[in-house]
Every structure is written in structure tokens, then in C-alpha cells.
Amino acid sequence: MELKSLSERKRRTFLRYLDRLGKAKDEDDGEAESGETKRKPTNWMEEAEKRLELLKLRVEKDGGDDDDKDDDDWDDFGSSDEDLSDIEINEKQSKMRIELVILGSLVLSTSVVGNAYYQKKQFYPSVVHITKSNPSMMVMYIQALVIVVLLGKLMKKIFFGQLRAAEVEHLIDRSWYAITETCLAFTVFREDFSTKFVALFTVLLFLKAFHWLVEDRVDYMERSPIISWLFHFRVTSLLLVLGVLDWHFIQVAYYATLTQGASVQLVFGFEYAILLTMVAMVTVKYALHTYDINRENPWEDKAVFLLYAELAIGFIKVILYMMFMLIMIRVYTLPLFAVRPMYLAMRSFKKALSDVILSRRAIRNLNTLYPDATAEDLANTDNVCIICREEMVTGAKKLPCNHIFHATCLRSWFQRQQTCPTCRLEVLRAPGNPIGNPAPPAAANVRPPQQQAAPSPPPPQAANAPQAVPVQPPLPPFIPPHHPFNFPFPMPNIPQQAGANDVRYVPDANGQRPVMPPPFSLPPFMPFVVPPPRPPANLGALSDAELRAMEGxxxxxxxxxxxxxRDIQTLLDAAVLQMNQYGILVARLEHESNNNTETVRSTGEEAPVASGQQAEEQQPGVSATSSPVENEVLTPEEETNLSDQERLRRRRVQRFMNGGEQN
Amino acid sequence: MAGSALRRLMAEYKQLTLNPPEGIVAGPINEENFFDWECLIVGPDGTCFEGGVFPAKLTFPTDYPLSPPKMQFTCEMFHPNIYSDGRVCISILHAPGDDPLGYESSAERWSPVQSVEKILLSVISMLAEPNDESGANIDAAKMWRDNRAEFDRIATRIVRKSLNIPL
Incomplete structure (x- = not known):
């Protein structure tokens, strides 16, 4: 297998290092300490040689198939053989001790039972005798505990085989919490305290432990490339058994509560209900993982399914805990022991919820903001998605910074962070947000410079808009002197957008935002290029439903x-900005015209004057076309929906337009 | 088909093993579990850690490469950017938005572009040039700044220990 050969190589590389280092060290030492003691280097050499031999021996012995052994070798890479044997001895000792305890309890209980039977000669009296005497009961309890532990070990062997270190650690951690919470629960149900009660709690704890283990095991599926049939068999059978047991105990608790009123069974009922949701979640996870593993190609929707499953289960859990809390507070008192798990459940639910929201937002951004990478784009790069290190064939997206990734990889990254993984460009801030759907291919090429240019001008302009003569520094990149036509505007996509005008207002079927023109695609040379959406001329031809849809x-x-x-506002801001620029430019040109040659004058002056005229023409056009929309929207009901900020902006636009008309 | 994290880790393992960079050996401890790696880092030449071979463990989260792995040396280390329990504190291993010591700009944080190889190379350069501004081990940072001779002495001892040479 490929893996084996890799691990073989890893070992060989390591050996090579050790070898080379040994030599280097030897030379070093030889030079540095030549006059001093010869003992150290030789000693070191011996040591290193021994280690090398040892490693080689192990490599040969393992033959690459005993991975557990391998594990030990690497872990204890700093320690000598003696440590290893120490550990082995310790393990042996602890095993011996456990066996001793088991044997001891067995001997004790048989002696107790034997003694009782010897004294009373009959079954019933001897049982009475045992139950009456405290020491014998003590022995019996210990025996029961030992049997439970043994049963646990047996079940573990059947369903899990060897436990991994991480699993054991989890188990111990969670057991401590569970035991503490159980002790807290005891305080609430002091009256009910009895042997049966303790036994039920032990069973609960026992089953809980298996739930945790199976959860860990299923999570492990994601980590391991090797999943055997035995694994599938164990997990499915265990899930089945646990599910049935949980269901059974829920029923028992339910009927007990119905017939005998609220008792400690209430707690058990809820605990098992929670465990059942856990089984459900693990089953869903297991099914998804299994399906994923058996697929030929990567399954991209798995993460989405998992997210929603987690959300649903989290919701059920939170509801269960709330109900439990309410009932407990009404019937008994505040169930302290349920506070921690309830808090955890709520937190995980909140996390699932925010994950889902973030994921949806990421998907929407991906779908609306960024174009698909074309075959050409893919050919230009090395064609490997840097996130998953796999080749990109289809479903790749291109960010404003020209970096290309798998759409699915990008989506999961955008759930965490809205930056380009490669250059950390803040992708949400980079495009002046209203940029529409994947643009026509012609526009895609012009896009990046436009987006970089877009965010910088509007903020100062927004502040300056109302003033007639804003004091503004000239913006060199925006209008290079003597090159008035060299604007960073995507000229090619203008006709297409004009053609699409009528369709634009109707949002498309997916509920995505309607295709809006980029705010800065409005060149001053083409008036009426981006009028706001208008309703069709012949309203009479529309059906009621269509009208209502349009009314919105x-x-x-x-x-x-x-x-x-908002777009109109941005457009107006842009127009004002450009007007200012023209003003500045014209002023400068006039200033310069005295010194300049004739040619510069002709090119320099004509353009701004012409475009200035057009821009002026365009402004009434914009206000005229936009005002119907303005009036239409300003119904009081709708206005309340707007944020204060939006209202402020709108007022500013209006003031600006009034000012424009007066001028 | 396995999960994306697993596939990426397998790809990196293959890459690292077929073209091992200078001074680095890394791979899963157990090939049934690709999310726990061990690695050996060779102390960079010309520094006080020269010649040492330092074993460390890398623990990957299930959502790797969206979240960074954790790295912990399993041998004794004395270095301003390594906690006394061996955990490594460098910005490349921190997800943006979590900055334990408050010295890092987000530009040098974790992103899926990083890889095991890059992490280990940064750790090697960290061994060569400690960043004493964000000290994970304050004693080491102080000693690095004020008493370089003593620091070098300790480093040499650690190097020898890592090679299992009697002091």
C-alpha cells in the first residue's frame, strides 16, 4: 500500500538524519574538544550507534505492519529502553491489581453467600439473612459494582475493541462531570434515595459512557482512511442497542410518572431523551460519513447536511432542557445538576445557528459577488486549489484579487473569515457592495481595477455632497491630467446593462438581489445609461397579479x-465627484493654457467641456428618472422600514438634487 | 472518498515524504489516524540549537486547513516562544482573532494557504531568531535578551539532551 511505503520512507529519512548528524557532531566534538577528554565523543558515538542499531532493528522487526509499536517508538524517542520496560512493568502491575480486586470481591461474596446458606440451609431465609446484615450487603454491593465494571469491559471489547488514548481521556473527563452532577441530583431527591435509585443512576452513567464512546468513534471516521467492516458492524449494532435501550427507559419513566406522579423517574426520562437525541445525531453523522466514504468523488454537500442536522438536534436538545427545567422548578427546585449540560446545549445550538447563518451568507456572497473562473483563468494558474490542494476542474470561483479557489472550499473558509486566503484582501469590503451577479465575461476582465478604484472616492464625497464647492484635493488616479478618457470604467458592459434594463427590477427566482449596475460604471459620456428600473409602459396590459408583484x-x-x-445615491455622489474633477481640471487647464502649446490645449480642453456638458445633461435625467421611484417608495409605511441612516442619505440626495435644479 | 481534511493531510504527508525539506521529518504517528502527527526538527546551523534533533507533536483539528494545528515539543525546550510544556507560540499557528499575547498582526496569521511544511520551516526560523517581544516563556525571553551566554549554555545542554548525549 502507498501509505506503508510512505511511512517506510519517513523512517529512512529519519535514520539518514541521525546518521548524518552523528557524523557532524562527531567532527565538531573532535575539533572542539580534541585536547580535552576523549571520553565524551566516544561515549556519544556509542550511544548514537546503539540508538541507530535499535531503530534499524525495530524497523526490520516491525516490517511496517505493527503501527502501535511504531507509535511507541516515536513517542519514546527521547527515552531509553529502561523507561520502556518500566512502563511495561507498571502496566503489568496495574493489571495484576485489578485482577486481584476482582478475585477478592468474588471470594468475599461467595463466602458471604456460602456462610448464609450454611447457617440457614434454605434459600429464602438466607436471602433475608444477607439483606439484614450490613457487612454482607456491603460485600454484595461491591460485587455488583465489580460485575458492572466487568460487563462494561466486555461490552467495550465487543463494540469497540481497543480504546484509543483520546477516547479514554474524553471518557474520564466526562465521567467526572457526570458523577458530580449525579451527586448534585442526589441532593434534590433525598427522599427517594434508595438502592434502586443508585442502581438506576449507575445504569444511566454506564449507558452514557457508551454514548460518549460511540460519538467519539464516529467522529474518528473522519480522521482515518481505513474503515473496516468490523467498524461498521460494531457502530451500527451499538447505535441500535443504545437507541432501543434509551427508548425503553424513556417509556419506563413516562409510565412511572403517569401512574405514580412526579418522581426521580422524571430526571431519568429526560436524561434518556437527551441521550436519544445524541444517538440520533451520531446516527446521522455515521450515515453521512459512510455515504461520503463510499463515494467515488468528494461530496460537497456533506458539510451543509451536517450543519442542518446539528441545528435541528441542537434545537430539540434546548427545548428538552427548557421543558425539564420548567417542570423541575415547578415540582421540586432548581435542578443545579442540569445547569451545566443545559448551558452547553444552548451554546452549541447558538454555534450551530450562527454557523448556518454564516454559511448561508457565504454562499450568497459567492453566488452573487464573484464570477466563476473560466477555463482560461484555470489554465493561467497552476490549477491547484490552495485550500484543499486538489486540482480544480469545475466549480471554481475567482475573487476580486484574481485568486481562484474551489467554490466549496471558499464557502467553508468564508464561514470563518471574509478574506482571500492567499492575499488576505477583505473581499466584502473590496467590491462596492452592490456589484451584481456574475458579470458577462467581457466585464470580468475589467472588474478588478474598477473594484479597487471604487471604494476610495465615495466616503469623502458623501460628506461633501451638499456643498456647492467642496474643497477637495485633486485625485490623481481618478483623472490623470490630459488623459480624460482613461477612466477606470468598464466600458464594454454598458450596452449589455442598458439592454437588460427592463428585466432588472424584478428580482430573480432564487431571491437573489436584482442585477444592479456597479455604481461607477456610469460614465459621464453617456447620459441615461443607468436609469433606475421603470415599470413597463402599458400598465393596462398587465394582470392583477403582475401589477401586485410590481407594486411590491x-x-x-x-x-x-x-x-x-442607495445605488442612485452613489451614482449622484459619483456624478458630483466627477463634476468637481472637471471643474478642477478646467481650472488647471485654463491656468496652464498660457504656457502650453496649441496641441495640448485642443486635446485638454475639448474633452472636459464636452463631457462636462454631457454630465450636466445627465443630471436632470437622473433626477427625473429617479424621482418617480423616490415618490413611490416614500410611503410612510415603507419609510418606517428604512434605517435612520438611509433616511439621512435620501434627504441628502434630495437636497443635492434641489440644489442642482436651482443652479 | 474521505473527508476534505483527511485528503489534504494525506496530500501533505505524501509531499513531505517524497520531497522532504532540509531539516524536517514529519508524518502521522499512526496511519490509521491522520490527525496526530509527529515530527523531528533539526536545530538550524549557526545557532545555539545547532545539531539538535527535536521531536514534536502536531495535532490537527477536524476542520483543518480552516483552523490551524497545534504544535508541542515533546522534548525539553528552552526558548522565548515555546511554553515550558513545549507548546509552540508563533503567529502562523494562531487563527485570526485569537491573539494570546497581543503582538501579532493578522497578516501573519493562519490561513489555509499555510501547510505543515511552512509551519515547521517557521519553527526552525523561530529557533534561529526568537521573538523576544511576545514571550511565551518569560524567563527564556529575558535570558535571551540579557544573558545570551547563559542562554546558549542551556540551549547546548538541550541539544545534547535531545541527542541523548551525556552532558
Whole structure:
């Protein structure tokens, strides 16, 4: 197998290192300590040689198939053989001790039973005798505990085989919490305290331990490339057994509560219900993992399914705990022992919820903001998704910074962080958000510079918009002197957008935002290029339903309108900015014209004047076309939906437009 | 088909084993579990850790490479950026938004672009040039700054210990 040969190579590399280091060290020592003691280097050499021999021996002995052994070798790489044997001896001793305890309890209980039977000669009296005497009961309890432990070990052997270190650690951690909580529960049910009660709690703890283990085991599926049939058999049978047991105990608790009123059975009922949800979750996980493992190609939706499963189960758990809390508070008192698990359940539910929300947002961003990478894009790079280190064939997305990733990889990363994994560009801030759906391929090429240019100008402009003559420094990248036509605007996509005008207002079927023009795609040379969406001219031809859809009582329509308004505002801001730039440019040109040659004058002056005129023409156009939308939206009901900020912005736009008309 | 984290780890393992970078050996402790790795790091030449072979453990989260792995030396270490229990504290191993010592810019944090190889190479360069501003081991950081001779002496002792040479 490939893996084996790899691990073989790993070992050989290590040996090579050790070998080489040994030589280097030897030379070093030889030079440095030549006059001093010869003892050290030779000693060291011996040691290193011994270690090398040892390692080689082990490599040969293991033959690559005994991985557990391998584990030990590497772990104890700093320690000598004596340590290893010490550990072995310790293990042996502890095993001996356990056997001794088991044997002792067995001997004690048989002697107790034998003694009772010897004294009373009959079954019933001897039972009475044992139950009456405290020491004998003590022995019997110990015996019961030992039997439970043995049973646990047996079940562990059947269902799990060898436990891994991490599993044991988890088990011990969680057992401590469970035991503490059980002790707390005892305080609430002092009256009910009896042997039966303790026995029930022991059974609960016992079953809980198996739930934890099976959960760990199923999580382990994700980590291991080798899943045997035995594993599948064990997990499915254990899940089945646990599910049936949980269900049985829930029923028992339910009927007990119905017939005898609220008692400690209430607690058991809820505990088993929680355990049942755990079984359900583990089953879902197991099914998903199994399906995933048996697939030929990667399954991209697994994460989504897992997320939603976690959300659902988390919700059920939270509801269960709430009910339990309420009932316990009404019937008894605050169940302290349930506070911690309840808190944990709520936290995990909250996490699942935020995961789902983030994931949805990430998907939406991916779908709406970034174009699919074309075959050309893929060919230009080395074609490997840096997130999963696998080749990209289809389903790749291109970020504004031109880095390309698998859409699914990117989605899971965007759940954590909205940055480009490679260059850490903040992808949400980079495009001036309203940039629409995957643009036509022609526009995709122009996009990156446009997006980098976009975010910088608007903020100062937004503040300056109302003023007639804003004091503003010239922006060199925005308008290079004497190159008025060299704007970072995507010229090619203008006609397409103009053509798509009528469709634009109707949000598409997926509920995605309507295709909005990029705010800065409005060149000053083309008036009426981006009018806000208009309803069709012949309203009479529309059916009632269509009219209502256009009127837009639905939320997404309102959202679309608000977005349109924001875009208009941005466009206006941009127009003002450009006007200012023209003003500055013209002023400068006039200033310079005295010194300049004739040619510079002609190119420099014509363009701004012409474009300035057009821009002026365009402004009334914008206000005229946008005002119907403005009026339409400003119904009081809708206005309440808007944020204060939005209202402020709108007022600013209006003031600006009024100012424009006066001028 | 296995999970994406597992596939990526297998790919990195293969890459590391077929083209091992200088001074690094790394791989899963047990090939039934690809999320716990062991690695050996050779002390960089020309530094006080020269010649040492330091074993460490890498523990990967299930959502690797979205979250960074954890790294812990399993031998004795004395270094400003290594906690006394062996845990390594470098910015590349911290997810953005979690900064235990408050000295790191997000530009040098974990991102899926990083890999085991890059982590180990950064650890090697960290051994060569400790960052005494964000000290995980304050004593070591102080000694590194104020008493370099003593630091070198301790480092040499650790190197020898890592090679199992009698002092």
C-alpha cells in the first residue's frame, strides 16, 4: 500500500538524519574538544550507534505492519529502553491489581453467600439473612459494582475493541462531570434515595459512557482512511442497542410518572431523551460519513447536511432542557445538576445557528459577488486549489484579487473569515457592495481595477455632497491630467446593462438581489445609461397579479427598492465627484493654457467641456428618472422600514438634487 | 472518498515524504489516524540549537486547513516562544482573532494557504531568531535578551539532551 511505503520512507529519512548528524557532531566534538577528554565523543558515538542499531532493528522487526509499536517508538524517542520496560512493568502491575480486586470481591461474596446458606440451609431465609446484615450487603454491593465494571469491559471489547488514548481521556473527563452532577441530583431527591435509585443512576452513567464512546468513534471516521467492516458492524449494532435501550427507559419513566406522579423517574426520562437525541445525531453523522466514504468523488454537500442536522438536534436538545427545567422548578427546585449540560446545549445550538447563518451568507456572497473562473483563468494558474490542494476542474470561483479557489472550499473558509486566503484582501469590503451577479465575461476582465478604484472616492464625497464647492484635493488616479478618457470604467458592459434594463427590477427566482449596475460604471459620456428600473409602459396590459408583484408588497421588493435608492445615491455622489474633477481640471487647464502649446490645449480642453456638458445633461435625467421611484417608495409605511441612516442619505440626495435644479 | 481534511493531510504527508525539506521529518504517528502527527526538527546551523534533533507533536483539528494545528515539543525546550510544556507560540499557528499575547498582526496569521511544511520551516526560523517581544516563556525571553551566554549554555545542554548525549 502507498501509505506503508510512505511511512517506510519517513523512517529512512529519519535514520539518514541521525546518521548524518552523528557524523557532524562527531567532527565538531573532535575539533572542539580534541585536547580535552576523549571520553565524551566516544561515549556519544556509542550511544548514537546503539540508538541507530535499535531503530534499524525495530524497523526490520516491525516490517511496517505493527503501527502501535511504531507509535511507541516515536513517542519514546527521547527515552531509553529502561523507561520502556518500566512502563511495561507498571502496566503489568496495574493489571495484576485489578485482577486481584476482582478475585477478592468474588471470594468475599461467595463466602458471604456460602456462610448464609450454611447457617440457614434454605434459600429464602438466607436471602433475608444477607439483606439484614450490613457487612454482607456491603460485600454484595461491591460485587455488583465489580460485575458492572466487568460487563462494561466486555461490552467495550465487543463494540469497540481497543480504546484509543483520546477516547479514554474524553471518557474520564466526562465521567467526572457526570458523577458530580449525579451527586448534585442526589441532593434534590433525598427522599427517594434508595438502592434502586443508585442502581438506576449507575445504569444511566454506564449507558452514557457508551454514548460518549460511540460519538467519539464516529467522529474518528473522519480522521482515518481505513474503515473496516468490523467498524461498521460494531457502530451500527451499538447505535441500535443504545437507541432501543434509551427508548425503553424513556417509556419506563413516562409510565412511572403517569401512574405514580412526579418522581426521580422524571430526571431519568429526560436524561434518556437527551441521550436519544445524541444517538440520533451520531446516527446521522455515521450515515453521512459512510455515504461520503463510499463515494467515488468528494461530496460537497456533506458539510451543509451536517450543519442542518446539528441545528435541528441542537434545537430539540434546548427545548428538552427548557421543558425539564420548567417542570423541575415547578415540582421540586432548581435542578443545579442540569445547569451545566443545559448551558452547553444552548451554546452549541447558538454555534450551530450562527454557523448556518454564516454559511448561508457565504454562499450568497459567492453566488452573487464573484464570477466563476473560466477555463482560461484555470489554465493561467497552476490549477491547484490552495485550500484543499486538489486540482480544480469545475466549480471554481475567482475573487476580486484574481485568486481562484474551489467554490466549496471558499464557502467553508468564508464561514470563518471574509478574506482571500492567499492575499488576505477583505473581499466584502473590496467590491462596492452592490456589484451584481456574475458579470458577462467581457466585464470580468475589467472588474478588478474598477473594484479597487471604487471604494476610495465615495466616503469623502458623501460628506461633501451638499456643498456647492467642496474643497477637495485633486485625485490623481481618478483623472490623470490630459488623459480624460482613461477612466477606470468598464466600458464594454454598458450596452449589455442598458439592454437588460427592463428585466432588472424584478428580482430573480432564487431571491437573489436584482442585477444592479456597479455604481461607477456610469460614465459621464453617456447620459441615461443607468436609469433606475421603470415599470413597463402599458400598465393596462398587465394582470392583477403582475401589477401586485410590481407594486411590491413583498419584502424583497422593498429591499430591492432600497437598494436601487442607495445605488442612485452613489451614482449622484459619483456624478458630483466627477463634476468637481472637471471643474478642477478646467481650472488647471485654463491656468496652464498660457504656457502650453496649441496641441495640448485642443486635446485638454475639448474633452472636459464636452463631457462636462454631457454630465450636466445627465443630471436632470437622473433626477427625473429617479424621482418617480423616490415618490413611490416614500410611503410612510415603507419609510418606517428604512434605517435612520438611509433616511439621512435620501434627504441628502434630495437636497443635492434641489440644489442642482436651482443652479 | 474521505473527508476534505483527511485528503489534504494525506496530500501533505505524501509531499513531505517524497520531497522532504532540509531539516524536517514529519508524518502521522499512526496511519490509521491522520490527525496526530509527529515530527523531528533539526536545530538550524549557526545557532545555539545547532545539531539538535527535536521531536514534536502536531495535532490537527477536524476542520483543518480552516483552523490551524497545534504544535508541542515533546522534548525539553528552552526558548522565548515555546511554553515550558513545549507548546509552540508563533503567529502562523494562531487563527485570526485569537491573539494570546497581543503582538501579532493578522497578516501573519493562519490561513489555509499555510501547510505543515511552512509551519515547521517557521519553527526552525523561530529557533534561529526568537521573538523576544511576545514571550511565551518569560524567563527564556529575558535570558535571551540579557544573558545570551547563559542562554546558549542551556540551549547546548538541550541539544545534547535531545541527542541523548551525556552532558
Amino acid at each position: 408588497q413583498e419584502r424583497r421588493h422593498l429591499e430591492a427598492r432600497i437598494r436601487v435608492l
